Amino acid sequence: MSSSRHPVALRLERALGLREAVSGPAKLLAIVMFLPLIDGIFPALILAGGIDSVAGILQVGLLVFGGSAVLAVILAEMDDAPKEQMKVVLLVAAGLIPLAALEATLAPTIASVIDLAIFERFAALVIVAIAAKTASARIGEYLPSPAVIVGLGFVASVDPSGFEVVVLPDPALVGRAVAAAGVGVAFALVVALASPWLRQNLDIDSFRFGSAVALGVLPLALLGVVFEQAPLAVLIVAGVLAFDPADGIGGPAPDGAAADGGTDEERNGSDRGQAPEREREPWL
Structure with a gap:
């Protein structure tokens, strides 16, 4: 079993058979960071307006592309020197950022065939499901995958009467998408750089639960129930509470x-x- 004990990382590790692979941790990090692009979470957030502001970009970058799963993989699975870990993160970023830009380029075309008001609710439901899966592996077994929820949301909100192929992408939207992916990469780089210190001074399970709470607040921010920066505030508090310095170490x-x-x-x-x-x- 993975020593990270993070539900998302564990599920991916078992599903993809990465435990016995020589480069398993590096592959696992790549899968964890690419997952929002693969299962439709990131496009759903783009269409729901999740990256329309600076706070949204930071929150999506830290909670969706970064978050506790990335932290768990780097701290508990990767035992190389920080410099080598950072090289792996940059290698992942070389594919992550262009793909995020591509999905943002296609977003306006997708938006032309769906009812955004309906789809936003499914996007919020996706984030709630991810938060539950992050908090508890047992709960995650009973919930549908994010890809299934996104697919159902597309079917429920599709309106082909307004279909329009957008040839020219929205540069501002693409830039915000790249920025969100870049925030996730920056988070992973900081974790890799500080990994020796973080292993001794951070309670990873406490941060995981705090990150799950922040993810749970994100849909409320998307729907306007709480103030926009609430998920970021919760994540900062979670990081502070997870700080658990080991007496005398270092x-x-x-x-x-x-x-x-x-x-x-x-x-x-x-x-x-x-x-x-x-x-x-x-x-x-």
């Missing part, structure tokens, strides 16, 4: 203390047959 040893955190007296006591203090449980 810092200088106090006077009279050994490099492993024990004092001279403790080491001597251990040498005399006394039981040494139980070592800290590893993060993974």
Whole structure:
């Protein structure tokens, strides 16, 4: 089983048989980051107006392209040096960003054949389903896949009478789509760069639940029930609450203390047959 224990990462790992692959973690990261483009989540958000503002771009980038699944894969699955991890992220970005731009280019044509008011509700339902799958693997087993929900939303909202092939893409829309994908890539790069420190100071399960809550708030923001920046605020709070620094790790040893955190007296006591203090449980 994946040491990340992230429901989304675990499901993909089992489905694609990546556990035994030599380059499994790199492939898993690519699948996790490409998933919003593959299963229709990102196009649905584009059509629902999810990236029409700076806050929307940040939220989609951090919660959809980045988020706890990307963090879990990098911290729990990739054990290379940060520099090597960043190379993998950049390699993924080389395909991710152009594909995000392509889907944004096609979005106006798709919008011409659907009723956006109806489709927006299905887009919100997709995000709720993803949030539930992120929070609990057991709940996720009973929910339809995002692709199924997006497909049903398209069928329910289709209106071919207004079909129009948009030859010239909307540069502003494409730019916002690229920016959202870029935010996700930037998030992954920061996690890779800081991975040694984050492994010791971040509770990944707490961040996962906080990220799920932020995802659950995103549909409410899309529908105007809460203020637009609410998901971003929830994610920031989740990150703060998940911060769990390990005492003494990475810092200088106090006077009279050994490099492993024990004092001279403790080491001597251990040498005399006394039981040494139980070592800290590893993060993974």
